Amino acid sequence: MVANLPPHYHTKEAELKNAKTPEEKIAILLEMMAIMPKHKGTEKLQKELKSKIAKLRKEAAEKKVISRGSPVPTIEREGAGQIIIAGPPNTGKSSLLAVTTKAKPEIADYPFTTKIPQPGMLQYQDIQIQLIDTPALLPGISENWLGDMMRKSDIILILLDLSDDDILEKMEQTMQVLEQFKIKLPDTWEFTKKILWVGNKIDVPSWQDIRNVLCDLYPIGNQIVPISVLQNINLDLLAEQIFKKLEIIRVYTKIPGKPPEMKDPYTIAANSTLEDLARAIHKDLVKTFRYARLWKQGTGNPIIAGRDYVLEDRDLVEIHAEEMK
Ligand SMILES: Nc1nc2c(ncn2[C@@H]2O[C@H](COP(=O)(O)OP(=O)(O)O)[C@@H](O)[C@H]2O)c(=O)[nH]1
Numbered sequence: 001m002v003a004n005l006p007p008h009y010h011t012k013e014a015e016l017k018n019a020k021t022p023e024e025k026i027a028i029l030l031e032m033m034a035i036m037p038k039h040k041g042t043e044k045l046q047k048e049l050k051s052k053i054a055k056l057r058k059e060a061a062e063k064k065v066i067s068r069g070s071p072v073p074t075i076e077r078e079g080a081g082q083i084i085i086a087g088p089p090n091t092g093k094s095s096l097l098a099v100t101t102k103a104k105p106e107i108a109d110y111p112f113t114t115k116i117p118q119p120g121m122l123q124y125q126d127i128q129i130q131l132i133d134t135p136a137l138l139p140g141i142s143e144n145w146l147g148d149m150m151r152k153s154d155i156i157l158i159l160l161d162l163s164d165d166d167i168l169e170k171m172e173q174t175m176q177v178l179e180q181f182k183i184k185l186p187d188t189w190e191f192t193k194k195i196l197w198v199g200n201k202i203d204v205p206s207w208q209d210i211r212n213v214l215c216d217l218y219p220i221g222n223q224i225v226p227i228s229v230l231q232n233i234n235l236d237l238l239a240e241q242i243f244k245k246l247e248i249i250r251v252y253t254k255i256p257g258k259p260p261e262m263k264d265p266y267t268i269a270a271n272s273t274l275e276d277l278a279r280a281i282h283k284d285l286v287k288t289f290r291y292a293r294l295w296k297q298g299t300g301n302p303i304i305a306g307r308d309y310v311l312e313d314r315d316l317v318e319i320h321a322e323e324m325k
Pocket residue numbers: 088089090091092093094095096106107108109110111112113114163200201202203204227228229230231
């Protein structure tokens with residue numbers, strides 16, 4: 001006989017009876033797992049729920065192959081880069097979006113609050129970077145549109161909860177979905193996308209122990225950016241890491257004879273040339289480009305540079321072109 005199940009648990013049991021799809025059932029079962037107290041008395045029940053979830057996941061995966069035509073959410077790319085915030089349930093993904101952008105996602109201490117992706121713009125110095133909050137990565141639940149969205153992004157930010165004792169299981173599930181999405185290569189620690197590892201909730205004292213447990217199994221030791229969304233710890237560092245990983249540079253342009261405004265820079269890939277910049281400004285400019293006067297950050301005298309010149313972050317450029325006929 002199981003003792004002391006919270007009343008909320010029984011509400012979920014009732015919901016489970018009414019749930020129709022395997023996805024809905026898995027979501028409810030995972031919530032039941034989350035609210036169930038973990039002790040000897042609930043061990044058997046925990047096992048039962050786990051095996052139910054495993055069975056449903058198989059069912060869902062089989063069904064997914066044939067089901068088509070459900071509406072697929074898409075988000076238009078904006079700003080200097082697109083970052084997907086992904087990870088297990090309840091790690092603070094929506095909270096991170098809410099604190100770093102003007103977006104207002106739903107936040108709650110139970111899983112599956114976020115069902116559709118939500119974008120927001122992160123201001124980093126004088127540029128904006130698009131962050132997208134997404135539903136949790138879970139085998140059997142995560143839908144293919146999420147994989148597509150991740151593969152089209154610039155960086156996948158994997159947000160982990162460093163206060164979670166079950167972090168290894170969560171990590172395992174996350175990796176399983178990333179493999180299914182062909183973002184992680186099987187049996188290796190290689191990814192087809194840039195991954196930024198972030199550990200949240202470091203306001204909880206045990207975070208270092210949990211990080212160590214994680215690092216014993218996964219080669220991400222010194223890569224995890226430790227943050228607390230709730231207490232605003234290291235969020236500036238995180239923005240800086242995102243900018244670095246994007247590998248872009250800001251280039252300011254000015255009109256001949258006018259003073260520079262030094263705002264709204266072009267953001268282009270690192271190691272771009274003046275020709276690449278000209279192309280980003282206008283396709284005709286690539287043909288008519290003659291030379292540029294170029295100021296390095298903080299210097300007074302311009303240099304004269306040709307189209308092969310490799311630009312650096314914060315260069316100021318004045319392009320001289322032939323008149324179009
Ligand atoms: N202690 C702590 N709790 C946090 C932090 N960030 C988020 N949370 C809590 O974690 C729970 C899940 O947050 P949410 O943003 O909905 O997570 P999501 O499911 O990953 O989108 C909420 O109760 C948040 O208040 C943090 O930095 N520290």
